[in-house]
Amino acid sequence: MIFSKAAISLVCVLLLLSVFMANLLNIIATDHNFYVENLSQSENFTRYLGEKYGKITDTSDHLIWFLQISDIHISIFRDSGRISQFQQFCDSTVKKIKPLIVLATGDLTDAKAKDNLGSSQVKTEWIYYHNIIKESGVTEHTTWLDIRGNHDNFNIRTLNSQENYFRNYSVQGGTHSKSYLHIVEHNGLSVAFLGIDACPEPGLRRPFNFIGILDAEEQIALQKLKNEAESKADHIVWFGHYPTSCILSIEHDSEKVNLRQLMGNAKGSQAYVCGHLHSMGGMVPRMYTKHKKGYLELELGDWKDNRMYRLAAIDHGIFSFVDQKHNTWPLVLVTNPKHARYLLPGREPLQLVPESSHIRILAFSDVKMESVKISFDNISWMKCKGTNEPLYTCLWLPHLFKTGLHKLYVIASDELGKETFVEHQFSLDGSLVPFEITPRIMLMLDAGAVFQALFGTLLIINVLPLVILRLQKRPPKYRRKCGRQILRRIWLLSKIDRIFYPIVLYAIYLPLGPWAIGELIDGYTGVIFAWGILIKGSYIPEPFTYMYGSVQLMFVQIPFIFVLAYCLETRLFAQNLRSYQRLVKSLPFILLLSIQILLAYFFWLEYGTVAFLFGPLRTWSVLLSMLLWYKTLTLPPELCRYLTRLNEMPS
Structure with a gap:
């Protein structure tokens, strides 16, 4: 056949x-079964926790809760509500909830210029952050653990430079310049909060400051902190700004610390909480996943635009959480039974849940709580007892829910009539609710590898079809007329040396040569390549460069081939056009050139005049486009006749 x-x-x-x-x-x-793969260790650990905490009843023993806020982006140029509502959060919300800890996971300030493109630390923004926390007195009621994000690291030469305002105006910066550990022993629980600072040094101006980097020194420091946390605490909550998908570990001595492995190998690791991705502009509001090592990664939506914060609790060794919009009351978190999606077999004593006597719910409001009611059928309701506010409990019969997934409904009301309704899925036999696929992709892939693969793919698309068409002696075949015309145009274009070689050589240059030379940090000149950045005598393997180059390939270089092919057709077969007709025919090129000029202008705002002038990626590509467009429209008559004969050949 x-x-x-x-x-x-x-x-x-x-x-x-x-x-x-x-x-x-x-x-x-x-769905990797961490519990089975580590059966002996998991059973011993969970048995130890179960014996330590005992039966889950209606007392407030063995219970702590804490808050997380991320991506505050305090700015003096835009959205003053961020500041006023952050002040309200510190003055009111934190004091109403009374958490043991508040985690502020990076991008505390915006550090962007008024034009929204330039970036540098703004001292006034840091003073706002410092004064709000100080004047609210929030640190007198709770422990405030803050850590840097990429915006807090824009345009900072070294950790000790005076522009690093985190040292002087944050709560923890004066004590901890990078990653650190805070141990809590409270109410019969010992919990380690381990902060990961993956900000690269030096800190470049945006946009090449998107990926976090763990150098050799920081990897060693994290190993030591992890060992200390294991020895002193039963539970570890990791926190940082960057998701693990956006953190690059640099290899040293033929070794590198895989951050996910490090967290997964730590006894007692339950969750890594972070920010940075802003829930993709609110499009992925529940960006949660469970890694193969059996712990959760939970990205929190930003305060900047969405005013989100997180309440989390560890109840008898079992971790639960809920994300809430600011000024939305009541705030409700079911801690027993735990939500079926977030079960952590082998990391928490889940055997205590089927033996528990009470359902346990944390409920808060800005006024007095009126009632908390539960139901299993959404019809008949039982009132919870609130003797240990904010803990509300209700007797239940767990043996009725031994197998499969079940739903618990909660209605919490306060004295002003505000009401929150919660639908809570749970299971006692380990049945799970699957995680959504988009959050899993965002948190479990390697962003650097994705950017690199995208850049490589677009580079191949830019070069390979042209090369293949050039090698073809006859016009390409295609069934559809429109596609056949486009292929024929590009085939003719590939036969023109003065067009083909500049396009291909420029594409080959992109992964090899410098893209720009300029002042990437105030006072320091650096060189940007596809594979990283050279500055201050050091190499920064910033993978976001691949994404930056992908924008150029996707929106400029590849469309430019089609535009030139269209211009070639005009030159060969529409030479007697009137002036306004020629202008109409030139509109695709004018539009594309406008995009290029706009991108070059943005680059000038980001990195200055020197980088603009010595910028092959953005600025020089504008000149190359104009030159090739002019060469296409002014082809010599003998070359035009040759191309016309080629066009008349049958496919």
Whole structure:
């Protein structure tokens, strides 16, 4: 049997696609049974916790709760509500909830210029942050653990430079310049809060400050902190700004610390809480996943635009959480039974839940709570007892819910009539609610590898079709008329040396040569390459450069090939056009050139005049585009006749 080229191509594409999907699903799988793989260790640990905490009843023993806030972005140029409502959060919300700890996980200030493109530390923003915390007196009622984000690291030469205002105006900066550990022993629980500072040094101006980097020194420091946390606490809550997908560990002495492995190998690790991705502009509001090592990663929506914060609790060794919008009351968190999606077998004493005597709920409001009621059928309701406010409890019969998934409904009301309704899925036999796929992709892939793969793919798309078409002696075949015309245009374009070689050589240059030379940090000149940045005698492997280059390839270089092919057709077959008709025919190029100029202008605002002038990626590509467009429209007559003859050849 003879197969057509199209059929063989389709089979190859499907095969590659299936391999890709299989690898992707393996990477983002959350159903790895950490408990079975570490059976002996897990059983011993959970048995120890179960014996330590005893039966879950209606007392407030063995219970703590804490808050997280992230991506505050205090700014003196935009949205004054961030400051006033952050002040309200410190003055009122924290004092109403009375958490043991508040985690502020980075991007405390905005550090962006008025034009929203330039970036540098703004002392006034840090003074606002410092004064709000100090004047609210919040640190007298709770422990405030803050850590840097990438915005807090913009345009900072070294940790000791005077522009690093985190040292002087944050709560923890004066004591801890980078990653640190805070141990809490309270109410029969010992919990380690381990902060991860992955801000690179030096701190570049935006946009090349998106990926966190753990250098050799910081990796060693994290190992020591992890060992100390294991020895002193039963539970570890990791916190930082960057999700693990956006943290790069630099190899040293042929070794590097895999952060996910480090957290997963730590006895008692329950969750890593972070920010940075802003829930993708609110499009992924529940960006949560469980890693293969059996712990949770929970990205919190930003304070900047969405005014989100998180309440989390550890109740008899079992970790629970809920994310809440500011000034939305009552705030409700069910701690027993735990939500079925977030069960951590082998890391928490889940055997205590089927033996518990009471359902346990934390409920808060800005006024007095009126009632907390529960139901299993959303019809008949039972009132919870609130003798240990904010803990509300109710007797239950767990043996009625031994198998499968079940739903618990909660209605909490305060004295002003404000009401919160919660639908809470739980299971006692380990049945799980799956995590959504988009959050798993965002948190479990390696962002640097994704950026690199995207850049490489676009680079191949930019070069390979042109090379293949140039090697073809006859016009390419295609069934559809429109596609056949476009292919024929590009085929003719590939035959023009003065067009083909500049396009291909420029594409080959991008992964090899410098993209810009300029003042990447005030007072320091650096060089940007696709594979990283050289500055201050050091190499920063910032993978976001690949994403930056991908924008150029996707929105400029690849469309430019089609625009030139369209211009070539005008030159060959529409030479007698009137002036206004020529202008209309030039509109695609004018639009594309406008995009290029705009991108170059943005780059000038970000890194200054020197980087703008010595910028092959942005500025020089504008000149190259204009030159190739002019060469296409002014082809010599003999070359035009040659191309016309080629065009008349049958496919």
